[in-house]
Structures are given as C-alpha cells and as structure tokens.
Amino acid sequence: MKLPMPMVLVGILVGAVPALMVSACGAPESSGQAKVARLAAYDVNPVPREQVRTGGSLRWPLPEFPAQWNAHQANGAKGVVLDVIRGVLPVLMPTDEKGIPHPDPDYVLSAGVTRNAPQQVVTYTLNPKAVWSDGTPITYRDFAAQGTAMSGRDKRFQIISSTGYDQIARIERGRDDHQVVVTFDRPFADWTGLFSPLYPAATGADPGVFNRGWLNRMPVTAGPFRLRSIDRTAKTVTIVRDPHWWGRPAKLDSIVYRAMDSGAIPGAFANGEVDVLDIGGDASAYVRVKEVKGAAVRRAGGPDWRQLTLNAVRPPLSDLRVRQALALGIDRKAIAESDLKGLNWPIQTLGNHFFVNTQEGYHDNAGNLGGYDPVRAGRLLDAAGWARNGDHRTKEGRALVLRMVVPSGMPGSKQEAELIQAMLEEIGVKVDIRSVPTDDLFDKYVSPGNFDIVPFSWLGTPFPVSSNRSVFAQPRGDRIQQNYARIGTTKIDDSMDQAIRELDPAKARQLTNEVDRMVWQQVSVLPLYQRPQLVGTRKNLANFGACGFYDLAYEDIGFTS
Numbered sequence: 001m002k003l004p005m006p007m008v009l010v011g012i013l014v015g016a017v018p019a020l021m022v023s024a025c026g027a028p029e030s031s032g033q034a035k036v037a038r039l040a041a042y043d044v045n046p047v048p049r050e051q052v053r054t055g056g057s058l059r060w061p062l063p064e065f066p067a068q069w070n071a072h073q074a075n076g077a078k079g080v081v082l083d084v085i086r087g088v089l090p091v092l093m094p095t096d097e098k099g100i101p102h103p104d105p106d107y108v109l110s111a112g113v114t115r116n117a118p119q120q121v122v123t124y125t126l127n128p129k130a131v132w133s134d135g136t137p138i139t140y141r142d143f144a145a146q147g148t149a150m151s152g153r154d155k156r157f158q159i160i161s162s163t164g165y166d167q168i169a170r171i172e173r174g175r176d177d178h179q180v181v182v183t184f185d186r187p188f189a190d191w192t193g194l195f196s197p198l199y200p201a202a203t204g205a206d207p208g209v210f211n212r213g214w215l216n217r218m219p220v221t222a223g224p225f226r227l228r229s230i231d232r233t234a235k236t237v238t239i240v241r242d243p244h245w246w247g248r249p250a251k252l253d254s255i256v257y258r259a260m261d262s263g264a265i266p267g268a269f270a271n272g273e274v275d276v277l278d279i280g281g282d283a284s285a286y287v288r289v290k291e292v293k294g295a296a297v298r299r300a301g302g303p304d305w306r307q308l309t310l311n312a313v314r315p316p317l318s319d320l321r322v323r324q325a326l327a328l329g330i331d332r333k334a335i336a337e338s339d340l341k342g343l344n345w346p347i348q349t350l351g352n353h354f355f356v357n358t359q360e361g362y363h364d365n366a367g368n369l370g371g372y373d374p375v376r377a378g379r380l381l382d383a384a385g386w387a388r389n390g391d392h393r394t395k396e397g398r399a400l401v402l403r404m405v406v407p408s409g410m411p412g413s414k415q416e417a418e419l420i421q422a423m424l425e426e427i428g429v430k431v432d433i434r435s436v437p438t439d440d441l442f443d444k445y446v447s448p449g450n451f452d453i454v455p456f457s458w459l460g461t462p463f464p465v466s467s468n469r470s471v472f473a474q475p476r477g478d479r480i481q482q483n484y485a486r487i488g489t490t491k492i493d494d495s496m497d498q499a500i501r502e503l504d505p506a507k508a509r510q511l512t513n514e515v516d517r518m519v520w521q522q523v524s525v526l527p528l529y530q531r532p533q534l535v536g537t538r539k540n541l542a543n544f545g546a547c548g549f550y551d552l553a554y555e556d557i558g559f560t561s
Contacts, residue, residue, distance in 0.1 A: 039301030039346075039358055042097040042550040047542035049248065052558035057254045058541070059274045063409065064439045065235040065259035070214035071197055072150060075443055077160040077482065079459050082197075084257055087239055087554035088221040090130070090138065090198040094551035099462030101192045106130065106247035107138065111192070119169065120187045124180040129246040132200050132220045139177040143195055145204030147171045147182070156207035161470035161481050163500070164194050187501045189508060190466040198222075224250040224555035235259035251558030261409040262438070269295070269536055276544070277536035281306075281412055283342030289536035298545030301358040302533030303460030305350055306339065308420075308526040311452050312487035316400060321384040323523035326453075327369045329377035329427040330420055336529040338419055339412065343532055350527040353472070353519050354464035354512050357530045361464070361509035365516045369523065377427045386428070393428035401430045402452040405445045408435040416455055446484050454484070457531050462549050465499045465512050472496065472519055485524035492518050 062083065068076035071085060092108050093101035103111045107130050115121040130138040148154070148171075152162030167188045172181045184191070200220055203209050213219060218227045224247060225239040237257040241250040260268060266285040269277040270292050279285045279297070289295050308330070316322045332349045340347060348357055351364025364370065378388075386393040386400050393400040404420065406413040414435060421431040431453070436445055445451050461467045470481035473496070474488030492515060499511035519525070533546040543556040 040299060040546075040548070041301065042546060042548040043298040043300045044545040044547060044550065044552070045296070045298065045537070045539075045542050047560055049251065049556055052251045052542050052556065052560060054249075054251055054558070055253050056559050057256055058252055058276070058544075058557060060255055060257050060276050061265045061268065061274045062257050062259045063262045063265075063278075063407075064441075065232070067215055067443075069216075069218050070199065070203065070210060072146075072160055072199070073211055073214070074158040074160050074447065074481075076214070078442070082459075084237055084239070085197055085218070086223075086552065087225040087255060088218065088223040088227060090222055091196045091551060092124075092198060093192045093196060094553070095462055095549050097548060097550040099549035101462070107198075113191075114181075116187075120184040120191075122182045122184070122191050123174060124182070125174075126178040126180065127246075128178050130222065131244075131246070132222045133226055133242070133244070134220050136200065136220075137177065138198070138222060140171065140173045140180040141177070141201040142198055142204070143180045143182070144171040145201040146195060146199055147204075149204035149207075149210050154207065155479070156211075158207075158211050159481070163466050163469040163473075164188050164190060187503055188466075189500060189503050190463040193461070193463050193466060224248070225255065228254070245555075248555050250555045255554075255557075259439075262407075263409060263411050275538050275541060279343075279532075279534035279536055281339040281343065281532065283340075285536070286343050286534060292536075294539050296537055296539045296545075298533075298535045298537060300533045300546035300548040301356075302531050302546070303356060303462075303549055304457045304531035304533070305356055305460060306455070306457050306528040306531050307350075308528065309446075309454050309456070309484050310524055310526065311449055311454075312485045312522070312524045313449070314452055316384070316386070316395070317402070317452060319384050320523065321380045322386070322400075324369065325377040325380040325384070325427065326424065326429070327523050327526055328371070328373045328380070329424050329429065330526065331372040331423055332370075332526070332528050333372070334423075335416060335419060339416060340529070340532065343534065345532045345534075348529060350529050352513070353516050353525060353527060354468055355516075356460055359464070361512060363513050363516075365513060365520050366527075367517070367520065369520055374423075374427050381427065381429075388428050391425070391428065392430050399430060400428065401432060403432050403434055404453040404455075405434050405436055405441065405451040406455060407438040407441045409438040413455055420453070420455075447480075449480075449484070449486060455528075460549075465496050465508075465515065469496050469500070471525070472515075487522060487524045489518070489522070492522075 062080045066081050070076045071081050090107045094104055095101045107127055108124055109127055110125045114123040147165055147168050149157045150159050150165035152166050167184050167186055169183045169185045174181045224245050226242040228238040228240045230237050240254045265277055266288050268274045270288055289297055310317050310323055336347050351366040351370055355362040385395045404417050406417045417433045424431050446454055473493050475483050475486050495515045499508055502508040502511055535546045537545055540560045542560050
C-alpha cells in the first residue's frame with residue numbers, strides 16, 4: 001500500500017531546494033550515514049516522441065479502487081489516485097529525475113519569487129490557452145479558491161494538509177486573469193509544490209464540492225487525457241486522449257486502469273492482460289516478469305519507504321516505554337531481508353523519517369532505538385508494569401495484546417506481519433493479525449484509528465518536511481490530517497516550520513535532521529527500509545517505468561511498435 005504524501009502526500013510537494021534532491025549515485029558516506037549501493041535515479045525507457053507510435057491503449061492495474069478523486073481531500077491522498085489524475089489534471093511544476101521542479105509550459109509560462117521583502121511574493125504567469133474541459137479558462141481564481149480551501153481556516157474543508165497554504169497571506173490577480181500573485185506571511189521554501197494538482201475554482205469555493213463533488217466522478221479535467229468512464233462494477237477507470245488539449249497530443253488513445261487483487265496482478269501481466277506490474281517487494285513477481293517474453297524490469301532508487309505506524313493514543317501504546325520496547329523488539333534488518341529477498345536489491349535499513357537513503361541530507365538518526373535488542377525491550381516492558389506471565393505479559397489482569405491490521409490483497413504484508421508477530425512473541429507481546437479488504441484499509445481502519453500497528457509505504461517527494469508535516473504535526477482534536485499515530489508535540493511542529501522557512505539548503509538539511517531526531521524519540525512511526533522501485537513493463541512501452549522522483553509526461557507515454 002502506497003500513499004502519496006500531501007502535496008502531491010506526497011511527502012508531498014520546490015526553485016526547489018538543492019538540499020532535497022535525490023542523488024543518482026547514492027548518498028555520500030559520512031558519520032552516521034551508511035554507504036548504499038549505486039541506484040539509478042529513474043528508469044523509464046526514454047524515447048523521443050517522434051519514435052513513439054500514435055495509438056494503442058495502456059492497461060494499468062491498480063491495487064485498490066478509490067472513491068475519492070480529490071487528491072487534497074482527506075480520503076483522496078493515495079498513490080493510486082495520483083496515478084490517474086496526473087493524466088487529466090494540471091501538475092504545474094513537475095520534477096525531473098533529480099527531483100528539481102520546472103514549470104510545465106502547458107499550464108505555467110513562468111513562475112518565480114518576485115520579491116522577498118517585506119514578504120515573500122511568488123508570481124505565476126499562466127498559459128492563456130489552458131482551459132478546463134467545460135471551456136472555463138484556468139485563471140488566478142482557481143489558485144485563490146484552492147488556497148482558501150487548503151489553508152485550514154475553514155474546518156468544513158476536510159483537507160489532507162494545510163502545509164504551505166496556511167502561510168499564504170493573499171492570492172491576487174496580476175496584470176490580467178492569467179497572472180497569479182501569491183503573497184506569503186513568512187518564507188516558504190517549497191512553494192513550487194503548492195497548487196499541484198490544481199482543481200477548478202468551483203471545488204475550492206464550496207466545502208460540499210470539495211468533500212463530495214469528486215466522489216466516484218471527475219466533474220472536469222484539464223490535461224492530455226479526459227475521463228471517459230468510471231465503472232464501479234468492473235472497477236475500471238478509462239481516460240482517453242482529449243482532442244481539445246492545447247499541448248502536445250497524447251500518443252496513446254487511452255489508458256485503462258483496472259483495480260485488481262495485488263496477488264492476481266503478476267498472473268495478469270504474464271498472461272498479457274495488463275501492461276504494467278509494480279513488483280515492489282514481491283520476489284516471485286520479479287522472477288515471473290523476467291520469464292515473460294517481451295517484458296522488462298525497470299529499476300530505480302524509489303522515493304517510497306516502508307514503515308510501521310503505531311497508534312500512540314490506544315492503550316497500551318500510549319505508554320512511551322511500550323512503544324520503545326516494540327522498536328527494540330522488532331528486527332528491522334531481518335524484515336528488510338525477508339521483504340527484499342530474491343530481488344537483487346541492497347539490504348539497508350532506513351534511519352530517517354524525512355530523507356530516504358539515496359537523498360542528499362540523509363543521516364541515520366535512530367540512535368539507541370535503531371538496533372534489535374529484545375533484552376532491553378523486555379526491561380522496558382517490566383518497567384511499564386507488564387510482567388511476564390508464561391509466554392505473554394499481563395498488567396492488572398489484562399494481557400498485552402496488539403492488533404495489527406494488514407491488507408488482505410497483499411500477501412507480502414501478511415508475511416511481514418507474521419514475522420513481526422514472531423519477533424514480539426519473544427518479548428511477551430501477543431500480536432493478533434487482522435486481514436482486511438485492501439479498499440477498506442485506510443477509510444475504515446487507518447484513518448479512524450481502528451488499529452494498533454499498521455504497515456504501509458509512504459510515497460516520498462523531493463520536499464521532505466513540507467510534504468511530511470501533516471504526518472508528524474500534532475493533531476488538533478479530530479483533525480489528524482495524515483498523522484495516523486495521533487501523537488506530536490508543539491516543539492516538533494515549530495521545528496518543522498523553521499525547517500520549511502529556511503531558504504539555505506545546507507541549513508534546511510540540518511534543521512530537518514534535528515526534527516527527525518525528535519520524531520525518533522516519540523516512537524510513533526518506525527521506518528523499515530527504502531522501498532525498491534521495480535516495475536515490470538512491456539519492452540516496447542516508452543517513457544514509463546521506475547520513476548524515482550521523476551514526474552511522467554503522460555502525453556509522451558506510448559509504444560514503439
């Protein structure tokens with residue numbers, strides 16, 4: 001299960017700060033920073049447009065079938081949502097393979113900081129040809145409405161994150177409707193990640209439309225593709241070439257997304273029913289793709305990271321000592337070795353909540369919580385009053401039992417859970433594994449807090465702090481944003497904001513690592529490893545594959561023969 005981090009979730013969100021770039025050669029070795037294998041920044045079989053055949057349909061499987069297509073709404077921040085809407089909605093500042101954003105001239109002719117004092121001002125000059133599918137021009141009004149909705153000031157908007165938007169003082173019309181002037185209250189280094197994807201003004205102007213107007217529908221589009229259909233019975237979404245698109249015409253006639261049980265996708269790929277297979281950590285799928293005639297495995301150092309989220313408000317996890325015991329009682333390297341076995345991938349645990357191993361700025365901040373130490377874990381549980389009673393521990397007549405929720409359609413998650421179950425059994429903690437439908441995992445379990453432990457992957461972006469702020473920001477009442485652990489501190493919030501405001505890349509990296517050390521100490525999210533990006537595709541599929549931080553140009557995707 002992969003989530004975008006806000007902005008998009010995705011960790012989510014750039015004149016990007018060089019400090020936040022991915023390195024194609026891996027992170028440099030330094031104190032507290034392990035040497036990692038050389039990994040490609042991206043692998044998408046790049047082919048010039050003139051060599052890509054016009055026509056054909058790309059059959060793209062999805063591990064779940066979303067209902068919410070507003071990526072900024074609390075239930076819409078999912079990787080599968082982004083996989084679809086990036087072909088039909090404006091992504092204003094796509095990033096290259098190094099994680100550096102550039103204005104997409106189909107939407108933005110220019111964008112930059114036009115004043116830094118007394119306030120930071122960013123000016124966008126929009127492409128006057130850009131229009132929504134209903135014929136309405138894309139103007140400053142769309143920016144203003146989205147900025148207001150995402151600011152967090154009106155609680156009726158069920159947003160995934162207000163980061164960056166909450167620092168905007170005003171959004172105004174420039175010299176005409178196609179110029180947008182955004183004035184910030186205080187500096188925001190990752191401004192280039194805002195307003196992507198862009199939604200029409202009608203969405204941001206009305207909480208009802210924002211929250212429910214994109215349920216099982218896409219009212220309007222503005223991309224190289226437009227929506228043809230959403231079939232909830234067949235669990236398919238079909239987008240087709242938009243003849244009114246003002247940019248370079250899409251090479252493909254259509255893209256058909258089909259939700260399938262993850263365990264069935266490798267077979268569907270081998271049988272020629274789909275053209276793409278996100279191998280992830282599935283060694284059997286990796287072997288199977290290599291055996292398929294006419295298939296290729298695209299490999300890159302992915303931005304995703306596997307982790308365990310602990311629900312820190314539920315007893316007994318509300319006790320820090322219990323969470324510390326879990327961190328020490330779980331052998332993260334053994335999990336990485338098990339998950340990545342057979343993938344020909346370097347085994348390296350992740351010691352940071354903001355940077356992955358191959359990003360500049362990465363430092364292992366786990367300290368004494370990063371190693372496997374079941375003896376110390378047992379002592380912490382003893383100190384917390386959980387006495388060993390046979391195989392398990394009890395306190396005041398209550399057994400120490402935790403519920404771990406995993407998606408039923410992903411066999412690797414169950415295997416991972418069983419490994420964790422065995423590890424924690426050794427320190428007297430009983431883990432009940434509950435498999436739930438993949439489509440229900442977040443809406444019915446993770447978001448409402450109906451779990452003790454849950455494994456999934458966060459989708460990283462080149463903007464570590466602004467995209468992750470909603471994951472670690474202190475919850476305000478029932479507004480948790482993406483903080484599914486439901487815990488935080490004012491100091492962490494203030495420190496994240498300081499890092500977000502810092503315009504010097506080296507200082508920003510330093511501040512980010514200071515925040516990370518604080519997050520480690522609250523033991524709410526346990527990083528496991530940087531997730532490999534292994535994607536099976538047809539060999540003749542061009543401009544598509546393992547992207548890393550690279551944003552696909554959907555109009556250039558196609559087949560060479």
